[in-house]
Amino acid sequence: MTSSGIVIVDYGVGNLFSIKQPMVALGENVTISDRPEIIERASKIIFPGVGAFGRAMERLRRHGLVDVIKAKAQTGVPILGICLGMQLLFSSSKESGVYQGLNLVNGEVFSLRDKFTDPRVKIPNIGWEKVYSSEKNDVLLKGLSLNEGNGQHFYFLHSYAVASSEGNTLAKAKFHDMEIAAIIKKGSIYGCQFHPERSGKIGHQLLKNFIAM
């Protein structure tokens, strides 16, 4: 069974172009697919990051992808969820109703507006925030210097988040006075709340680290 290389899961609501580009530029074998038989043979999986939680889960179900992805997660294949993709890894989300996620990582996704009702707090969270970590040795963080100073800037674009107090937080970022999970990790499953593919050089370095796993 030949590997399908890195597979970017196409569940109909992602900005796939910006993720595929840097991979192609690095000479990687990368496929965009929604087919279970392709995803089954992936050497690594990426969940891109734009859209609404409920709809995304529904599409995953409709394409028959929920079980495939859960099964792949068990095999220890590296998985990288980006933005919404990270949120889908969790147990549930309060995005327009309560939705079940893939439940690969324990925890709940919450609405920023629920926690910050003051209208002077502008939501969605759009822009560059410093991401920091006390971890020095994780492969994904290699060369990023997230444990130095206040960390590094990455680009965020979201209205929902995971609290950094949920376990599995590898790196954090601040949204006003609250710490949110910026990078989560459970085994070989990673998630970035920010968009590494749009975070300049350092974002591309993170993607490189993921590819090198």
Added chain:
Amino acid sequence: MLRIIPRIDIKGDNLLKPVQFDGQRVMGKAKDFAKAYAVMGADELFVNDTVASLYQRRFQRDVLEGISSVVDVPITFAGGISSISDVGDALRAGADKIAINTQATKTPELITEAAEIYGTQCVVGSIEYYMQDHNIAEVWIDGGRQRTGLELIRWAKELERLGAGELIVSSIRRDGLGQGYDLDVMKQLSSELSIPIIASCGAGGLEDFLDLVQQTDVCAACAASVFHYHISNQMLDSQGGADCGNLRMGKSIDVGNDWFLRYGYGGFFECPVTHFSISELKNFLRKNSIDVRLND
């Protein structure tokens, strides 16, 4: 943190610089400018197809893909987005956010539908306005060609209610003239809405950005002249000033073809814009205690 967003108005694959949305002068290839800005520290890019709505044609996918492929910062794409499939296509072609102006005034439900399917965070309401009599700001569409009778503040709130996650607000009157942002309007909008606001049109000097961030609650500053003229001058220098024709030579600021200004344009005879790099701007802001993303 204040985001600095160069505005790239395009027609085909050319970058244009208008004045009050008129006298659109080609300054070079949009892709070249986009690439330079991403490297030079732009926090995002705003790419605006200036004629899509007016010509009633779809955005050009290959132009967007071309720009998207050479930058590693987010792109907000605007111009002729008039259906939910346009939204999906633009996102798939490399836009991170899409901005809708004209169509939202005709079928406002498009904003809601796009927000439901793709999330509010990638739906930007674009508003372009002219101050009318009695200090009322009126919304215009089709790239500043068509009046709507809609009042700016009320329409802005409606866009927020419909599901836009951000607004980019452009003062047509101030475009390209370097007289500063419309601080009164930006202040009012940013205090009355709870979604981020991007101010656009009017920046002519470093202080204009400082005024904007100190006197309003906007989250981002979008500007064109101050950056484009800086780049195009560097391009000229590197070419040794060769062969660009009379249109661009001999002036300390390359404003492109300024013929239409020589005889006056609504009382203006020049565009008093100073130009600078993004990092020069960010260093200036930081010196004034404004939080910006700057690689030291």
